[in-house]
Amino acid sequence: MARTELTNIRSPRVKAARRLAKRAFRERDLAFLAEGPQAVREALRLPGVVAELYVTAGAEARHADIVSAAAGAGVPVHLASGEVMAELAQTVTPQGLLAVCKLVHVPLAQAVTPGASLVAVLAHVRDPGNAGTVLRTADAAGADAVVFTDASVDPYNGKCVRASAGSLFHLPVATGAPVAEAVGRLKECGMRVLAADGAGERTLDDVDLSGPTAWIFGNEAWGLPDEVLRLADEVVRVPIYGQAESLNLATAAAVCLYASARTQREK
Amino acid sequence: MARTELTNIRSPRVKAARRLAKRAFRERDLAFLAEGPQAVREALRLPGVVAELYVTAGAEARHADIVSAAAGAGVPVHLASGEVMAELAQTVTPQGLLAVCKLVHVPLAQAVTPGASLVAVLAHVRDPGNAGTVLRTADAAGADAVVFTDASVDPYNGKCVRASAGSLFHLPVATGAPVAEAVGRLKECGMRVLAADGAGERTLDDVDLSGPTAWIFGNEAWGLPDEVLRLADEVVRVPIYGQAESLNLATAAAVCLYASARTQREK
Incomplete structure (x- = not known):
């Protein structure tokens, strides 16, 4: 010592x-x-x-x-x-x-592999506290990997590391890939790619979440850009049952990731 | 003008x-x-x-x-x-x-009334950002009311108001009651009172959420004190499928509130 x-x-x-x-x-x-x-x-x-x-x-x-x-x-x-x-x-x-x-991140192809059941993709997430919270939630929900795209905050940002509460060290994290490349890899590995966005026509209650699923989460203020929405197999919104206009990004991600995790385990 | x-x-x-x-x-x-x-x-x-x-x-x-x-x-x-x-x-x-x-809050007896399906109780929530986020999530999940007990942060704290993103004005909010009084009122109104805590023996996957339910959420760092756990009908934890030790308070609340909201609507 x-x-x-x-x-x-x-x-x-x-x-x-x-x-x-x-x-x-x-x-x-x-x-x-x-x-x-x-x-x-x-x-x-x-x-x-x-x-x-x-x-x-x-x-x-x-x-x-x-x-x-x-x-x-x-x-x-x-x-x-x-x-x-x-x-x-x-x-x-x-x-x-x-x-x-x-640094603990791994190449995209190593983070996302065939057989993965649940992956979270942070595309355009700019707030490091939100990003770290999503990472922690993905870990809790049993995700196989978390992907930070090149338009998202750095996973090693101090606030992100703190908000992840150790989860940065728990599961494979990839960083820096363009979102199109990440989506390509997810599809290649047999995953259904769902973009979480308030613009989604179908809600979480209306989609089948039982298969391997990757969730794309967007920006705190403006959601996901059209080109990302087009890349996804489906755009899905969290249903709003009350008067709130939307959910906070990290809470929306929690609802989506746990909906997937629970459905996959019900099978 | x-x-x-x-x-x-x-x-x-x-x-x-x-x-x-x-x-x-x-x-x-x-x-x-x-x-x-x-x-x-x-x-x-x-x-x-x-x-x-x-x-x-x-x-x-x-x-x-x-x-x-x-x-x-x-x-x-x-x-x-x-x-x-x-x-x-x-x-x-x-x-x-x-x-x-x-000030927009109402007396407890006016916020929580017979016929309510979903209520969120913030007991010992000290971080105003978390409290406001839970309020916003409860609104989104269609809760009938949110109760801030006397041991929680002030709902009118600036950070809480901002994090609530307008939800403070959307649903009845009660504040200042001791948690025992709040639980008494919830039970009087026919609600099952669930305490969300990592110490719960049963998980969210194992409890019946179809009836009128009130969720009690505790402190960011140490959860809920024993006397509050004893007041609840049941202590329930969000299942952790990965390696994370726990969830952030606001994300755990989102998972619980949406699990209730979705189950109630499946009926």
């Missing part, structure tokens, strides 16, 4: 980790930051993912299990002052544990 | 509206703020709710329909400078329309 506390927020090591808050540096360094005990614990379950762990003295005492798991796996553990942690963390009240992780 | 632009952020009128950002003043003045075209439009549909409307010149041009509806209903419309709007609004990029509204 590291005994020398890092106290200088300007040290090269701290600066190198800090810059991973920016996408350009994440892409350059092929690494990202995962904050908090839950994310770090899940990251450590994947061998070789955690490159370094930063921990405050207080967090080391509270999360001795995590710190010793990291040390046991040969991960360099750096004791960090509160000031250094505040510099590295992207939250207002840092939880004292922060891992530098290697 | 008002022709004299308010430009002084220290004027008594602006100060009186501004202080409604705080709960204590909302309670004292029996009023709250609703921001943005969607919320203002929905508020105007309820006669007598909008007490004053603030609008920037830009928003007046963009939303002439809303401004004339307000003026037509006898609502005082104040033209506000960008600076005044920034002072009043609680968002980083104000949309130029802001209404001072009278």
